[in-house]
Amino acid sequence: YECTTMLQMKLEGRILVGEPFNAEPHRFGLISSYVTPVDLFYKRNHGPIPIVDDIERYRLSVTGLIEIQKEFSMRDIRDLPKYTVAATLQCAGNRRTAMSETKKVKGVGWGVAALGNAVWGGAKLADVLELVGVPKLSSTTLRGGKHVEFVSVDRCKEENGGPYKASIPLSQATNPEADVLLAYEMNGEPLNRDHGYPLRVVVPGVIGARSVKWLDSISVITEECQGFFMQKDYKMFPPSVNWENINWSTRRPQMDFPVQSAICSLEDSNVLKNGKVTVKGYAVSGGGRGIERVDISIDGGKTWVEASRYQKPGVPYVADGIHSDKWAWVLFEAKVEVQNGTDIVAKAVDIAGNVQPENVESIWNLRGILNTSWHRVHVRVGR
Ligand code: MTE
Ligand code: MO
Known part of the structure; x- marks a missing residue:
């Protein structure tokens, strides 16, 4: 075919x-x-x-x-x-x-x-x-x-x-x-x-x-x-x-999707010229639960900053407001500056307060479904 x-x-x-x-x-x-x-x-x-x-x-x-x-x-x-x-x-x-x-x-x-x-x-x-x-x-x-x-x-x-x-x-x-x-x-x-x-x-x-x-x-x-x-x-x-x-x-058949996000502007092993980088990705939750927040960490998950989000390019996302397509993802963006090699991490929170789990081990399952653990990308700084 x-x-x-x-x-x-x-x-x-x-x-x-x-x-x-x-x-x-x-x-x-x-x-x-x-x-x-x-x-x-x-x-x-x-x-x-x-x-x-x-x-x-x-x-x-x-x-x-x-x-x-x-x-x-x-x-x-x-x-x-x-x-x-x-x-x-x-x-x-x-x-x-x-x-x-x-x-x-x-x-x-x-x-x-x-x-x-x-x-x-x-x-x-x-x-x-x-x-x-x-x-x-x-x-x-x-x-x-x-x-x-x-x-x-x-x-x-x-x-x-x-x-x-x-x-x-x-x-x-x-x-x-x-x-x-x-x-x-x-x-x-x-x-x-x-x-x-x-x-x-x-x-x-x-x-x-x-x-x-x-x-x-x-x-x-x-x-x-x-x-x-x-x-x-x-x-x-x-x-x-x-x-x-x-x-x-x-077990019952899985229906709703849990809260999910991933960084898409970076890949493991990326070498950043200077430490300045824009972290971009998607976040989405199931059941019509919109995204409340996306947090970004540049120290492997110890401290966090909030990313900006949008559903309509150029227009800030308002949860449950006029731009809230409840079934659709939000794209997020955060400008950060990293000093050394580190894990950049994303985690999303939906409007019900559900948060992505930190570790994949806690949600590991033999069919490998619903991996919604914090998304980590390891980057290095080339100097
Ligand atoms: N429907 C039919 N008839 N056959 C399939 O194999 N795959 C399902 C679903 N519907 C499937 C199907 C699965 S597991 C997914 S994730 C989505 O279709 C994928 O849709 P897409 O190929 O349009 O992205
Ligand atoms: Mo699927």
């Missing part, structure tokens, strides 16, 4: 696995724009990227424990009110490689750029569900449905050749304020094949794995989706659990 953006990813980033295709941009490029260009947006696939080209014949079927079973053409979806939502999509495995340094974990070796911030355009899932007889703000249907399952067109080995799938609670799916989209646009352009053409789910504030691409059908079901990526993957275990004693059923 020739990924449309393969060349770009080779030039500006890293391809981690060719088949299925997984790639992330270079960290410098990632923060060069507030809205991540499609070419620089990370790509995460569990199987071959499918081609859905007969758009006239494409149908999204909505079935399960609902009053009306219905099929939607792309025209039907486009005829619904269109919403645009700025939302950061982040893979649960972002920053996994750094977790492996403590003790090896299993999964794609992502750096700090397995995320992107896009403006998604599409219909609200809540509007689609209303058309099949499920009112807004429902936590159950008359027939006992409590979860909404998304089934894809692509096939993967983890599902024994079956489709990739995931689910979210009905209460979230029918809540218009949760902004769950059936998206057909990314940054104002039709969604491309890598990112789910013709239609994908975008579940803001939740790990990327639940935003199913190449959507084929939606089903309202009693229990949460029993698929591999809900039940046997993307769960966070305590550090004591290993591949011998793991019991998957003891």
Whole structure:
């Protein structure tokens, strides 16, 4: 398969696995724009990227424990009110490689750029569900449905050749304020094949794995989706659990993303000419919790200064104010001066007061997900 953006990813980033295709941009490029260009947006696939080209014949079927079973053409979806939502999509495995340094974990070796911030355009899932007889703000249907399952067109080995799938609670799916989209646009352009053409789910504030691409059908079901990526993957275990004693059923599927940040303007081993440096990066939290603060340390975490933040370039960020896109990242910036070689550290705080943990050891888990530990970059001063 020739990924449309393969060349770009080779030039500006890293391809981690060719088949299925997984790639992330270079960290410098990632923060060069507030809205991540499609070419620089990370790509995460569990199987071959499918081609859905007969758009006239494409149908999204909505079935399960609902009053009306219905099929939607792309025209039907486009005829619904269109919403645009700025939302950061982040893979649960972002920053996994750094977790492996403590003790090896299993999964794609992502750096700090397995995320992107896009403006998604599409219909609200809540509007689609209303058309099949499920009112807004429902936590159950008359027939006992409590979860909404998304089934894809692509096939993967983890599902024994079956489709990739995931689910979210009905209460979230029918809540218009949760902004769950059936998206057909990314940054104002039709969604491309890598990112789910013709239609994908975008579940803001939740790990990327639940935003199913190449959507084929939606089903309202009693229990949460029993698929591999809900039940046997993307769960966070305590550090004591290993591949011998793991019991998957003891943990729930990970949904919300915890508070996260990373420095992107610097890399380990960077040598600074004089000690003056601008520390830039991203910060984002899940569940619609905005970023309250980003702290920067130039002494490995003993003392801190607050970074400035923005969502609109040039406009200071006001938490919960006019520039607060609650699902989207903030970019941060702090000018500092370092004397000697040191660890420059970033840590973010969200509006609920959640703080990134200091050490990766305390959150180590065998699948290597949710590495949200303080982000450290070791720099030297060349004199
Ligand atoms: N949807 C399908 N159908 N197949 C997949 O492999 N990967 C998921 C999710 N949706 C996946 C999928 C994961 S783990 C992530 S992180 C995001 O898609 C990545 O979306 P992107 O490739 O558009 O960045
Ligand atoms: Mo992911």
